[in-house]
Amino acid sequence: MPETGQERVVIVGGGFAGLELARQLVKGPYQVVLLDKNNYHQFQPLLYQVATAGLEPSSIAFPLRKLFQNRPNFYFRMTEVLAVHPDEKYLETPRGIVWFDYLVLAIGARTNFFGNEHFACHAIPMKSISEALYLRNAILDDLEAALTTPEYDRRQGFVDIVIVGGGPTGVELAGALAEMRHWILPKDYPELDASEMDIYLVQSGKRLLPGMSEEAAAKSLEFLQSLGVHVVLGDRVVDYDGEWVTLKSGRKIYSKKVIWAAGITGNRVKGLDSSVLTRGNRLQVDALHRVKGYDHIFAIGDIALMEGDPDWPEGHPQVAQAAIQQGHNLGRNFLRKAKGKDLKPFRYKDKGALATIGRNKAVADLPFWKTQGWIAWALWLFVHLFALVGSKNKVFVFLNWVWNYITYDQSLRLIIRPWLRKRKEERDLTC
């Protein structure tokens, strides 16, 4: 990394928070270094559409380097940060060390399997594009397998799907799979009886969408049931061995696919004092985004838990808006600092929450208005299209959605396996 004489701000994580921060910082007198283990930004709210073959992965990802072309004070390195050395001010990565004057951790969260090894081994998470693609392959692969499985009981394992967690991800996925069963299965797999495919959504709480209003929860339940999803409320998945799902009530469901959407926990980086870790593995920060006990290390987005906001005593919600607003405020504060101006403490502006269940079916809780059905669905489409990074992505996603809406079809049902796995399968390699 060249020494340019400017103060170096190292941002770890090119998600919503890190990206917005970098966008602000490049306008200032800083050397901005962005590190991410991927060379692209991924738009997690649309992962479920990649998993259900509605969108191509490239439509919801954007190369980080391309975003900052022609910014001479911006540097990107694709690498994973392993540890922070706060006193010496450097980071450890597999590609060497990176010195910093200021460090911002925007590393987000990962799937929380609550320490259960069975879930971690057998259930499918959906937190990244590669996991969404894995799920897409698994769904399509299993439908092919079902065609050549004459025994009803064994076939059920291939076609049935269990989703764990009734938050927005679980609800959206369940709706999309139900629509796939209704519109696609009879056309692509006419020899299969689509009604044999059962989709279960298991939620330990008494209602769906715990972060949204009662009206949104009730309507999303009604929408899902109208699409034929078996919604199991007030029961908990306690074990899964890769074939049998066991619920706390003792009920068992046979399925080769369990999708885990039941919670997240903060990503870990070694080296910070353990006292900064709080609920959900998040880092405790003050209203200026400083990690507790460090004045040159900051945390924003899902990984941060801000103390002292009276409206959000439990911390801000782990959603894209909170991450973007935090990145924006911290970026503006760096610019204010460079001009000798006072820094602004963060205040979160809640713009509401949306979840879509299917065609014309969505729920919206806006600050002054709650609505469900077609209007909420149109709003959901607009908000997600607007938030996507990259004009090409916006156009492609829009065209895809229009095409899907008119034809009731998605045209992307390809099973594309990673090359190495394919090579191993073909040549029987054990390496």
Ligand SMILES: Cc1cc2nc3c(=O)[nH]c(=O)nc-3n(C[C@H](O)[C@H](O)[C@H](O)COP(=O)(O)OP(=O)(O)OC[C@H]3O[C@@H](n4cnc5c(N)ncnc54)[C@H](O)[C@@H]3O)c2cc1C
């Ligand atoms: C399936 C799904 C659906 C969602 N739907 C919605 C929705 O509809 N609306 C909404 O508001 N929110 C939604 N969310 C939540 C939203 O995506 C997150 O709140 C948001 O992504 C948080 O942004 P972030 O920048 O904190 O973290 P992320 O966007 O997760 O970014 C973290 C970045 O850090 C990188 N990273 C992590 N560890 C390291 C390391 N050690 N070294 C280098 N790089 C690292 C990662 O590669 C990643 O690029 C959804 C999330 C998921 C998973």
